[in-house]
Amino acid sequence: MGDALLIRGGTVLDPSQEINEPRDVLIRDGLIEAVEKDIGPERAARTLDASGLTVTPGFVDIHTHLREPGGEASESVASGTRAAAAGGFTTVFCMPNTTPVCDSPLVVRSIIDRAREAGHARVLPVASVTTGMAGERLNDYRILLDAGAGAFSDDGLPVENAAMMRRAMQAIVHLGVPIMDHCEDMSLTGPGVIHDGPVAARLGLPGIPRLSESLLVARDCALALETGAHLHVCHVSNVESVEAIRHFKARGANVTAEVSPHHLVLTDEAVEAFDVHAKMKPPLCEESDRQVLIEALEDGTLDIIATDHAPHAPGRKETLIDQSPFGILGFESAFPVLYREFVAAGRWSLEFLISRMTHRPAAIVGGEWGTLRPGRPADIALLSLGRPWTYERSWSRSRNSPWLGETFDAGVAATVFGGQVVHGADRFDG
């Protein structure tokens, strides 16, 4: 039996294998051994009773901020991955806007080492496109990948110079990973705080025009079409960006795109109720944009969901809206919020939601996670559906979520990473 673990009595939902029925999951040596009906408990040393729970692959989030090194007041690799585990995530990509910037094998390795020490989730650092995210010099991409990086991005300081971006795409085109593009024209953003729409006009806040995003989406999709490189557009927020992506996908560009839970659920109207916890980049846009984002995820123009988990230390958010940093927490609220808004509300099947949080994001970055196929790492989320769960506390070091304190009708009961129960273990004690 070795150290075999049996997850027994649950309903297995694995969109990568089109499984959605009562099955048991047998785990050995940290890998999935079998997903079958009625696996006998004698085949495992330990059994977890999953009756009443839905057993899915662990979630994959390819856009997060773990803040280490340099931003440990807001988050560490250990605290961030613990929050990830609490949200059902077992594989996370973390953005390079740290201090120092993740642009060297040394920083890549240090982040991976910290994640291994903590043991809550798999972490793949996203290395920067240009050295120091300064937009001036290309990095050594193959060397960074060999060190363990998972993709490339200059994140919140997107490559401004089109020729530089073109050269970067030409350099990564055969490496099998995307450039993850936070599309923002800083000259149009200016001092903008929220979406430049009716709410900004009402409140007298400086606005971020929608073209700030969509202009760069269009430019970089055009570069992707020309170079053949894989461009992954981050956190798409408005209708113009969706139309640009749709256009260039139809032309054959190797473009994928993600949308965040908050852009699917909130609009700029949320600023009045949630204050700084509705301030992020790109900004929440209008209801007509939100509807287009939902439809674009449904028709495949947008491929996946990513949280853009962006912790900010409590003191930094306790200020005026135009002075507070951009971004909100994402890991722990993602599934409960999306389940409530779209699955419980009857718009999406659970399979639809889970596929866009598991094997589909993994495929974008060339990873074989987000699946319960035999031989793959035993990364599993156990979901409790239809039972109230209150987001009472966060494992993050930060508290900047609009949803803290809310009660949801679904939650993550437990998470297994590499065969170890990393969240919700107390549920199975005794």
Place this chain on the structure above:
Amino acid sequence: MNLTQGGPSGSPCFMRPSQGRPVHGRFSDSGILQRMPTVQHASRDLMTIRDLSRDEIDAMLDAAAAFRPLSDPAHRTRTDLAGATVVNLFFENSTRTRTSFEIAAKRLGATVINFDIATSSVSKGESLVDTIRTIEAMSPDAIVMRHSSTGAPAFVKRHTGAAVINAGDGAHEHPTQALLDVLTMRDRLGSMEGRCVAIIGDVRHSRVARSNVYCLQKLGARVKFVGPRAFVPETLRNFGVELQHDLRAGIADVDVIYLLRIQLERQAEPMFPSGTEYHRLYGLNECTLRFAPEHALVMHPGPVNRGVEINSGLMTHERCLIEEQVANGVAVRMAVLARAGRRSDG
């Protein structure tokens, strides 16, 4: 300072009411504007015009009118606020508004402390929270504040038991300016019901415009915004106003021409070519004034850029009410401070 602002609410929110968070338009402790309850007879604060009822506005205007005889030196011995402390907390320069509040407080018998931001620890990196906590430890009865950020008074209110009076927050609201403007209009026009006011200039960045549009609409007046696209964008249409980009058409049928201060020289990246160009297109002078009705009044919150918003000759025109506005400012601020009264939390 930059100009003024305010805005209407209105669009529905898709967020669900059920989940333990405040519904849009209700009252969140963490919300940017921290709405006061709609029944607010007991409210001592003045954050926005948007949250006032018509009755409250009328009551404050009537109270202000009753204070006006105090401008007569023989009547300056009121004791409404004797022993009370009013803190003027101005994070932006303002000689006129701060002085107006100071005179108003002193005529009611209050002690006035002017918190000088330039020499305070704020400029040494102390946070706004720490500044407010320090001031709160001195138990002031009212804090009159101006700040460059939308929502700053609501933020401060979370940390103090003093009444908070907004003397301008970013491009959001400047409620006492709107009250003194409407008091001035009411003196000349009687009721504002059915009247039409054209607000001309950089409406997008004007807190004066926002507080005025709320105040005027609540009193039954119609409002137009007039100016170039950069100052009068389509997003302002949600205020329920007419947008007009031509001055002559904009003032053709109005009772009041309200000019906003243009400050291109203080903008790092000016939104409009120049003051000269602005005056050519939107400046009020003897020539352009002829396109307005004969009875139309001319107002400006001051200070005036002569030759930009208005030419010098019109400043002394009998229909130009700028000096009346200033005089009414003291009366309005007395009414607002008297309403605030003393703190009651010991």
